[in-house]
Amino acid sequence: MIKRLGLLFCLPALCLADPLPQAAPVPGGIAEIAIGDISQPAPKAYFNKQRLLVTPHNGQWLALVGIPLDAVAGMQNIVIERTDGREQIAFSINNKKYPEQRLTIKNKRMVDEMTPADLQRIESEKIEMARIKTVWSDRPADTNFLAPVDGRLSSLFGLKRFFNNQPRNPHNGLDIAAATGTDILAPASATVIGVGNYYFNGNTVFLDHGQGLISAYLHMSEIGVSLGQTIKQGQRLGAVGATGRVTGPHLHWIVYLNQETVDPALFIGQDLPRLAARNK
Structure with a gap:
C-alpha cells in the first residue's frame, strides 16, 4: 500500500524553538514525514535501503529523510516497517539550484x-x-x-x-x-x-x-x-x-x-x- 502524506514544514519564526531541523525537501535537504501515532511502538523507516532517524514530535512518529545532493526533483517513497507489516509512503522532492x-x-x-x-x-x-x-x-x-x-x-x-x-x-x-x-x-x-x-x-x-x-x-x-x-x-x-x-x-x-x-x-x-x- 502506498500512502501520500503531507510533509511537515515550519515557519522560520516557529523553528526557533523547535528542536527538529527545518524541513526542506530539496537536494541536500531534509524531509520530515509523519509515519504513525506515538501511542504505537516506533516503526522502522528506510529510504534507498538506508535506515532513517525516527523521533517523536507532537504526538506523531516522524521520519527524518536526508535527501542526496544529486537527487532529482519528483516523487519518492520511504518504506515503513511495523509489527503488523510494511507499507510505502510517498513524498515529493523539490528542485533547488546551487550557485x-x-x-x-x-x-x-x-x-x-x-x-x-x-x-x-x-x-x-x-x-x-x-x-x-x-x-x-x-x-x-x-x-x-x-x-x-x-x-x-x-x-x-x-x-x-x-x-x-x-x-x-x-x-x-x-x-x-x-x-x-x-x-x-x-x-x-x-x-x-x-x-x-x-x-x-x-x-x-x-x-x-x-x-x-x-x-x-x-x-x-x-x-x-x-x-x-x-x-x-x-x-x-x-x-x-x-x-x-x-x-x-x-x-x-x-x-x-x-x-x-x-x-x-x-x-x-x-x-x-x-x-x-x-x-x-
Missing part, C-alpha cells in the same frame, strides 16, 4: 599534483570515512543543535566548487570562518566515533548523535576529545585551524543523515542571523 564558487588553492598537491603516496593515503582515508558514515546507534537522536563555533559564515552548503578552475564535488558542509584557536563546541550530545588527521580534511572529529545523525568537524588546529568519549552539548571538541586543504582558518562542518550530507544550516536556524550578520 558556483571558485577558489584558488596555492598548494598544487591539494588539487592535481598529488604524489603516488598522497593518492594511496587519500584512497585509504576515503574507505575509513565511508565506514564512519555507516555508524548506527539505536539511542534517541539529539537533533537540538547549536552552532559549533562563534564566527562568520564564509561558504554555504551545496556550492558547485571549482579549485583553480577545475570542477570538484559540491561543497558538502557549512564553513564558519574564525581565528585560529577559536573553540569548537559540540552542537548536541554525542559520542566521538572518529578522530584523526586526513589529507584534505586536516585534523577532524566525527560525532554520533544517534540513529544515523553524524556530524564532522574539519581543519582543526587541535583536537580536544578522544575516540569513544561521551560528549555533552557545548563541550569543547578542539579549536579552529587551517589544516588540510584550506584557503584560511575556518571550521568546515558536515552533517550526515542516513549517510547523506545535508545542509547544517537547517539545524541552527536560531544562530544563522548572528553568523550571517558578520558578513555585512
Whole structure:
C-alpha cells in the first residue's frame, strides 16, 4: 500500500524553538514525514535501503529523510516497517539550484599534483570515512543543535566548487570562518566515533548523535576529545585551524543523515542571523 502524506514544514519564526531541523525537501535537504501515532511502538523507516532517524514530535512518529545532493526533483517513497507489516509512503522532492564558487588553492598537491603516496593515503582515508558514515546507534537522536563555533559564515552548503578552475564535488558542509584557536563546541550530545588527521580534511572529529545523525568537524588546529568519549552539548571538541586543504582558518562542518550530507544550516536556524550578520 502506498500512502501520500503531507510533509511537515515550519515557519522560520516557529523553528526557533523547535528542536527538529527545518524541513526542506530539496537536494541536500531534509524531509520530515509523519509515519504513525506515538501511542504505537516506533516503526522502522528506510529510504534507498538506508535506515532513517525516527523521533517523536507532537504526538506523531516522524521520519527524518536526508535527501542526496544529486537527487532529482519528483516523487519518492520511504518504506515503513511495523509489527503488523510494511507499507510505502510517498513524498515529493523539490528542485533547488546551487550557485558556483571558485577558489584558488596555492598548494598544487591539494588539487592535481598529488604524489603516488598522497593518492594511496587519500584512497585509504576515503574507505575509513565511508565506514564512519555507516555508524548506527539505536539511542534517541539529539537533533537540538547549536552552532559549533562563534564566527562568520564564509561558504554555504551545496556550492558547485571549482579549485583553480577545475570542477570538484559540491561543497558538502557549512564553513564558519574564525581565528585560529577559536573553540569548537559540540552542537548536541554525542559520542566521538572518529578522530584523526586526513589529507584534505586536516585534523577532524566525527560525532554520533544517534540513529544515523553524524556530524564532522574539519581543519582543526587541535583536537580536544578522544575516540569513544561521551560528549555533552557545548563541550569543547578542539579549536579552529587551517589544516588540510584550506584557503584560511575556518571550521568546515558536515552533517550526515542516513549517510547523506545535508545542509547544517537547517539545524541552527536560531544562530544563522548572528553568523550571517558578520558578513555585512
